[in-house]
Amino acid sequence: MSLTNNTPEPQVQSLFKRIAGNYDRMNNLISLGTHKHWRKVAMAKLAVKPGSFVLDLCCGTGDWTIALAKAVGPSGQVVGLDFSKDMLAVAKKKIAAAGLNDRVTLVQGDAMDLPYDNDHFDVVTIGFGLRNVPDANQVLREMHRVVRPGGQVASLETSQPTQPVVKLGWKVYFKLIPMMTKLAVHNYQDYVYLERTAAEFVNAKKLAEMYANAGFKQINYQTFDMGAAAFHSARKSYTEK
Incomplete structure (x- = not known):
């Protein structure tokens, strides 16, 4: 399993520029709407408190x-x-429509080199982004740096089924994704890339080990849909200053 994404960053930038307008539509199609359930479970487990200062990478x-x-x-x-x-332009419109401009700030930046001081946030999250960054381990280290001692971090990410029959079924399904997108939005090659990053990313157990290597404690994870995705949460030790 690959821990790094070797696609040049300008190419990834260009890809997300092309798919931004159809991203939500295709997310619903590819996950069959289950990503909404995954996020609801993640929010329930995080139990974010009112008044918290949160970074969503x-x-x-x-x-x-x-x-x-x-x-x-x-x-x-x-x-x-x-x-x-x-x-971010799509996000800005959705946040305004939800009436949440008073509590959300959108920033264009690099998850591997965050423009924030140490021990800055109560909670740091990342959803379906670790597999698309050049170095997932570096992002986890940055998450550890900017979250306060005792603070919580979490990720939602595609994962790898471990049961052989299920694993084979998911491989077949992922191969169909680019064809589905070609029929839906006439965009084949971009989703070949996204299919590849999902197929090559680490399984839930390995990602938990990466959290530990980044310095986190109290690491827990839950898989969804026979291993198709995983939610991980962890904390930064109170003893770290």
């Missing part, structure tokens, strides 16, 4: 950012960070 079109903003309430703040200005 690789926020894309803002779905998890919006859920977090509702959880922190009027007294809290959420920063949504993404490297694609086109994805």
Whole structure:
């Protein structure tokens, strides 16, 4: 399993610029709508408190950012960070429509080199972004750096089924994804890339080990749909200053 994404960053930037307008539609199609359930479970397990200061990395079109903003309430703040200005433009419209401009700030930035001080946020999340960054381990280290001692981090990400029959079935399904997108939005090659990053990313157990290597404690994870996706959560030790 690959821990790094070797596709040049400008190419990835260009890809997300092309797919931004159809990203939500295709997410619903590819996951058969189950990503909404995954996020609901993640939010329940995170139990974000009102008034919290949250960073949502690789926020894309803002779905998890919006859920977090509702959880922190009027007294809290959420920063949504993404490297694609086109994805952020979609997120901006959705956040405004949800009436959450008072508690959300959108920032174009690099998840591997965050423009924030150490021990800055109460909660840091990343949804379906680890597999698309050049170095997932570096992103986890940055998450560890900017979350406060005792603070919580979490990720939602595609994963790898471990049961052989299920694993074979998911491989077949992932191979169909580019064809589905070609029929739906006439965009084949971009989703070949996204299919590849999903198929090559690590399984849930390995990702938990990566969390540990980044310095996190109290690491827990839950898989969804026979291993198709996984939610991980962890904390930064109170003893780290």
